[in-house]
Amino acid sequence: MRSRLGLLPFFSLLLLPLTAQTASAQSACGDIYLASTARCEVLIGGGCTAMCEPFALEATCAADLYASCDGTCTATAEASCEASCDVAACEATCTVDPGSYDCRADCQATVEASCEAECAGMAGDMDAQARCEASCRSTYAGSCDASCEATPPSADCMARCEASCQGRCEAEANVDCQVDCQADGYVDCYATVEGGCEAECTEPSGALFCDGQYVDVEGGVDACIMQLRDRLDIEVDTSARGTAMCMDGECMAEGEASISCAAVPGRSGGYGFAMLLLAGAGAFFLRRR
Template sequence: MRKSGILGLLGLAIGLTTALPASAGVEECGNIRFQGLSNCEVRVTAQCTAGCSEFGIYKTACATKLTQVCGDQCTLSAMPTCTDNCTVQCKSDCDNGVNVICSHNCFEECTARRDTECAAKADPAQCAATWDANCDNECDAKCVTVDGGCYQHCVECCGGSCSADANMDCQYSCQDVEFEECEQEFRANCEASCTGDGALFCDGKYIIAGSQVPTCLKALAAQGIEVKAEGSVTIGPDGINGNLAAGICSYSPGDRAAVVGPFALFAAATAGWLARRRKRDSRAER
């Protein structure tokens, strides 16, 4: 029998209760962009299996993964007409006191036409996921190292948006070939993780599963995300019965006490149960 992971033992449910900063995806979470997502939870056992079987929940994860895969062939430069228009608009905006921050503005600008353009596609949801992932990738490349005032931020912001626009058709065509297989792979991984570390879902969408879940949660906690953690444990007649709850904890990079508490309690209780079991087994052998 496969040994259950710590999340499986605890039946841990984790909900992100604050919005993440407007920035690129979280590397430890498969580079998924969490901005705009909510109701995030780690599911295990039956709830996990039911979630894994939902139709269409893997599009965000697949689009994010395939954007990197297709990046080797989708390398068109931004159209001069796009960047030239940006230069003029940026000067006007900055001269008029508009506060442009590349990491905040690029993604919103890049996705402005998404819903209209994707409405005519055979699978609008897949198109939207690809659009978002492509914009996030190009904006991150331009915004991550930007240094300067309003004008520099605005120019780099436009550069990311224009690069994404130039490569959008290529990304969609390239990803479309691999998308169905990608969804099947993620579903298999999701289902296989339900008896172990479980799978992370946000708004019902699959994010990541298995051994990557704890690392992802640590990365989110390091960003100061409020995490709600609750767990119920039942081991056996002489084991742990009851509820281990962390309540609602505000995590910050320097504060580990909130997350350590319930796990330390679980470990101590488990150690006591194992010690009692060894003594009982020892007496039975005499």
Template sequence: MRKAGLLALLGITSGLFFAVPASAEGVPECGNIRFEGLSGCEVRVTAECNASCTELGIYKTACATKLVPVCKTECTLSAMPTCTDKCTVQCKSDCDNGVNVICKHNCFTECTTTRDAGCSAKPDVAQCAATWDANCDAECDSQCVTVEGDCYQHCIECCDGSCTADANMSCQETCQNEVFEDCEHEFRANCEASCSGDGALFCNGEYIIAGSQIPNCIKALAARGLEVKAEASVTLGPDGIDGVANAGVCAYSPGSKGSLAAPLAVLAALAGG
């Protein structure tokens, strides 16, 4: 049995706050959520956490991301040649003009270009946008994972990922609509159950992840170079927890991308003891 939640050990009174750098792909340890464009991320506990968990509308990103691979078993269309041809012509023109096209950075942007227009008439615009983003992210991650070659090769893979997502967008929306509300209720229950322990992570007011998954998620984000700030009764530094009570703001900016992993591992071990 867990003796105390991770955040309880830290003595946090107002949550754990951090600035998230752009991430050009989903973060597996954080439910495969894509953090590019997200801000205002914080781990909330107790009353603030419970209040945040109430609204069903905050679970759209998490549900869409979770449901894309589920629905992908039936949404298996290949990219349309008309889409890939149009995309690669423009992309290769960019290469010729000196634009450095990188698949994992450009694919998602290309894929979501028409999202706002495509979702504007949908009954739930926010859900449509979440499904659109999650579908694009999944296909781009899959297509861009191991791209070797010059700018033109990146163009081909980028366009294949974007156009495959486009071909399956309608199928993903239909499939997800059937179970989306159930998913939201499931995440809300998990969110509420975690508030007295490790809490729940929110970005832009959207639920990201909760409970025992938080330590690994934070470590993964730290490895991507984020800055962590927490109001706590202990100091978090490169050597772990030093036990010095300062009742102030503890700030630790990692000098290297992986330098925060060790102290967070200590916290996770203590929380699970």
């Protein structure tokens, strides 16, 4: 059995700034686990394609595999875990400023330490340990999101604190099952996601990476960028787009290989270049907000 972390006081990190704690699976970003401290950038061309390796696909695959294993891993929260949640302390802190209380942040406050401990027994195999930790993080992100989303922001502090506790404890109850279930799917997932990553690298909008991990976006890169800004206050570096030029159906990025301008078929190079200028202007205004 993998080594387990002793139960930590669930709300022990409440005194930290909420913006430093916040971490969540973002729907427009493929439900990948991201922390508010993540450094995100858009890449285009050859340098981007070189990043589409298995080590950079773990977080995306973990999010996808979590969803596929969710119907198999259905354990309920253990009473001992729920008893360890200091809901009264959480409620007291929340009551001071209810608007700043972040259910997901509290729910995932100990996720890094918990997942490192969960997978410590795999230290002899770095690849297996990395996959285990990615699966563990996706489990906490998925459980916390589900529990917190089921409790509306208008609910009182006690209800939101209880939802945070419930999400963490359900994740703890299912993490072993999720890690084992997901382990069998990584190889096939890598093959599928790698193709999507490489394809996005050839698009004018580029591919998005956060802390070196590819983000398999849903609804377009810009939708994910907006969600990262609005929910986690993350400003994405889109400077790679600003150096791209399109002519006669081909896009050239400074220092990168040519990439297809499939998004603007039948248009002249001037039109494609104008669209990229607009995209660059949008990024500028986003960063100056």
